[in-house]
Amino acid sequence: MSLLLDNRFGELPPDNSVNTKLFLETVSHLPTFFDCLGSKVFSLIKSDINGNITKIKEVYLKDPHRYVTLQHILESERQDLGAEWPKAGATLALMWLKRGLRFIQILLQSLADGERDLNQPNLIRVNITKAYEQALKRYHGWFVQKIFNTALYAAPYRSNFLKALSKGEDVKEEECLENLRHFLVNFAATVDAIYDMYARLNAELDYTV
Numbered sequence: 001m002s003l004l005l006d007n008r009f010g011e012l013p014p015d016n017s018v019n020t021k022l023f024l025e026t027v028s029h030l031p032t033f034f035d036c037l038g039s040k041v042f043s044l045i046k047s048d049i050n051g052n053i054t055k056i057k058e059v060y061l062k063d064p065h066r067y068v069t070l071q072h073i074l075e076s077e078r079q080d081l082g083a084e085w086p087k088a089g090a091t092l093a094l095m096w097l098k099r100g101l102r103f104i105q106i107l108l109q110s111l112a113d114g115e116r117d118l119n120q121p122n123l124i125r126v127n128i129t130k131a132y133e134q135a136l137k138r139y140h141g142w143f144v145q146k147i148f149n150t151a152l153y154a155a156p157y158r159s160n161f162l163k164a165l166s167k168g169e170d171v172k173e174e175e176c177l178e179n180l181r182h183f184l185v186n187f188a189a190t191v192d193a194i195y196d197m198y199a200r201l202n203a204e205l206d207y208t209v
């Protein structure tokens with residue numbers, strides 16, 4: 001069974017609201033991905049993403065009835081945090097988490113679409129660079145961009161990465177790509193819904209780290 005298919009995101013309701021409990025349950029499986037990637041640079045990324053998830057979970061658990069959807073969290077914090085909002089609380093954690101999720105979405109979509117460097121067909125640097133440029137680069141200063149470059153060169157081979165996505169099982173490449181495409185349907189819809197929510201509530205910030 002594929003690791004991704006095991007932890008599929010649910011279909012969104014017609015109003016595109018994202019249920020906090022289900023979102024947290026599903027997203028909590030993503031960091032385990034990083035364990036099979038090897039290099040230490042990935043543990044840095046893993047702990048950043050884990051930190052975001054923990055922060056959102058802590059807020060949610062304080063009052064699950066108040067925070068049924070992610071939008072409830074943003075709206076409540078907008079009231080409670082005053083001038084600090086949106087650069088505080090779970091609103092900030094989700095702002096960054098969604099960028100990591102967008103990165104993963106673009107990377108997987110690019111792999112599923114068969115985009116590759118014909119000169120180095122077993123590398124995924126073109127796919128990673130595309131995802132980075134679209135999802136993260138503009139929020140990173142030169143130092144973090146350097147960390148990205150380290151990660152880029154530590155990235156696994158395409159074949160190993162696809163295998164890792166399928167828990168190391170001997171899945172045929174086409175089957176793995178088909179799994180990816182299935183996974184991406186609800187995943188992309190969820191990430192899009194979170195981005196729309198940040199735009200709608202005017203909660204997006206564009207400072208660099």
Ligand code: EIS
Pocket residue numbers: 033037044045048049051052053055089092093094096097099100101103104128132136144147148151152155156209
């Ligand atoms: C935020 O971090 C915190 O997350 C947030 C709060 O403290 C806030 C304050 O301003 O800062 O500094 C972090 C930033 N996070 C800001 C940087 C961490 C290291 C990023 C290194 C960049 C490498 C890019 C990716 C290279 C990947 C190669 C992939 C090879 C396969 C299946 C792979 C998936 C990879 C997913 C990568 C996602 C990266 C996400 C980085 C997010 C970021 O830029 S708070 O914390 O509010 O929760 O307290």
